[in-house]
Amino acid sequence: MRTFLFLAIVVLSGTGGDIAMTHAMKRNGEVKNFSPRALLGVFRQVSRSGWAWLGFGLMILAFVALLALLSWAQVSFVVPATAANYIVGGVGAKFLLKERVSRARWAGMLLVAAGVAMVCAVR
């Protein structure tokens, strides 16, 4: 039970962090100028967004939960199981970021999730 709770925290907060960060970057607008000065300006602007800080906080929570989980659960279970990120990410992108996730993209994400689970499975 504790293992699945922490796994859920890892997957949901990790994906939530990415989604909040994506939202912060999208609100700031497409980056077109890649000079160091312009990029510094972009990140200064984004750091004023509450979404960016929420994203950062959720990413840290996911990392800490992963470390805690790895202290008792087997890597061979934890790492492949986090491939669920790809499915949860697709759901979050569709409903929270309002992206048009086509059938092809769902199929691709399922293939990637299965592939990552297989590559990460330790024997």
Next chain:
Amino acid sequence: MTPPRNLLAKTIPFLIMVPILGSLGNVLLGKGMRGMGEIRHPSVSTLAIYLLKVLSNVWVWLGMGSLLLFLVIYLLVLSWADYSYVLPVTAVGYVLAPLLAHLLLGEIVPSSRWVGAVFIFLGVAVVGRTPPSTTGRG
């Protein structure tokens, strides 16, 4: 918003750099941390000494620099491309580790990992055929 064809041309170099920098950062950090040893009796003084030792290692700094660059590029590409596009496409990094381990270190990689790598490539190819942005934002 950049036109779709230009958007793809702009997105691809960034998506190539993301998994390379991520994998490189992990390898460099791993190389740096390998020689650090284990903390057996944690106390404030031993942790401080350990931290100083870690921060005086050039490989750790190179790894952190690479991971920082990875994060910056990942966030930049998310300013115009869909999260549901970037997330699966950058999973190609999972293929790099067994491939490099096999080619550079001569490690024997189990067949299930190669099958997984094929699944990832197929998934990336399928997602890569969809437009990078569907929201018109960015």
